[in-house]
Amino acid sequence: MRRKRKKTLEEKINVLLILLIFLCVLPIFITTYMGRLHLEDLILNKPESKIAEVEAKLPLLVAKEISIQMPEECIKAQSVIARTNLMAAKEAGKEEPQGFSTEELQALWGSDYAACYEKLSALIKETEGETLQYQNKYIYAAYHQTSAGNTRDMGEYYKSNVMPYLSSAACHEDTTAEGYLNVFFWTEEVFLKQMKELFPEAELQNSTEVTVTARDTAGYVLEVSVGQTVYEGETFRKKLNLPSACFELTLLDGDVRIVTLGQGHGFGLSQSMAKHLAEEGFNYQEILTYFYKGVTIKE
Numbered sequence: 001m002r003r004k005r006k007k008t009l010e011e012k013i014n015v016l017l018i019l020l021i022f023l024c025v026l027p028i029f030i031t032t033y034m035g036r037l038h039l040e041d042l043i044l045n046k047p048e049s050k051i052a053e054v055e056a057k058l059p060l061l062v063a064k065e066i067s068i069q070m071p072e073e074c075i076k077a078q079s080v081i082a083r084t085n086l087m088a089a090k091e092a093g094k095e096e097p098q099g100f101s102t103e104e105l106q107a108l109w110g111s112d113y114a115a116c117y118e119k120l121s122a123l124i125k126e127t128e129g130e131t132l133q134y135q136n137k138y139i140y141a142a143y144h145q146t147s148a149g150n151t152r153d154m155g156e157y158y159k160s161n162v163m164p165y166l167s168s169a170a171c172h173e174d175t176t177a178e179g180y181l182n183v184f185f186w187t188e189e190v191f192l193k194q195m196k197e198l199f200p201e202a203e204l205q206n207s208t209e210v211t212v213t214a215r216d217t218a219g220y221v222l223e224v225s226v227g228q229t230v231y232e233g234e235t236f237r238k239k240l241n242l243p244s245a246c247f248e249l250t251l252l253d254g255d256v257r258i259v260t261l262g263q264g265h266g267f268g269l270s271q272s273m274a275k276h277l278a279e280e281g282f283n284y285q286e287i288l289t290y291f292y293k294g295v296t297i298k299e
Helices: 002-044 047-065 072-092 102-125 172-176 188-198 233-239 271-279 284-291
Strands: 131-134 181-187 210-215 221-226 229-232 247-252 255-261 296-298
Touching: 047 072, 047 102, 072 102, 072 131, 072 271, 072 284, 172 271, 181 188, 188 255, 210 233, 210 247, 221 233, 229 233, 271 284, 284 296
Parallel strands: none
Antiparallel strands: 131 296, 181 255, 210 221, 221 229, 247 255
16 A cells, blocks of 8 residues: 555656756747747748749739839839839838729730830839938828929828928919810709719709819819818819819800819829939939929839
């Protein structure tokens, strides 16, 4: 009986020793294992692979943002813009800009698809890794088709002026660009009906109650009064599907006329002006710094 008790006691001691050894070794094992996982994670998600992922998306994205017929320096400038906005979205965890699908691009370029894709890829490659930064942060690289003669100052749109690099730039040559001026007519009855449908909360009674109440220095509408409600110029122009928020609204012989200047929101780079600068001999980096004040182009 005593031998049996002694043996049981020894077994308990052995179990305790094994348990103590296991508890001592466990932290080392966990640290090593987690370190290995972290190392594998670094290997699988190394910066080079993320850069390659971004660069692979650019041809379909840039092709959607600018015509392949534009001057090469303009396409390079747009490549840097597209890369900047893509990287900014990734960093902020926001929805990324969407480009064409391969099928859409094949339909757009048709039999020239292979040659156009090769040309576009080569131009993007010349700007590889380059992004626009302000104070070591990716900028909001806004762009549009054609300005109204000057690009807009974001400081006049947002009073806090959180994007000082989006200041006004002269684009006088835009006034001769295709699609710069557009005129829209409605009868007063049709216009009033449309306003009531688009802005039901405004409780509009008469077309004369639609007036522009504020503009920025570039001529773009900041505010429109519709009845008793005030709307942003950009909201108004999108509701009416106008090409630009730089517009004049007049009542003329029982009709309503809206004349618009430019194409797009007017902030950042004007592609029409960029085309003119490229034809004047500006390279893509000079084009970018013409529109985005105080930025640096970094890889």
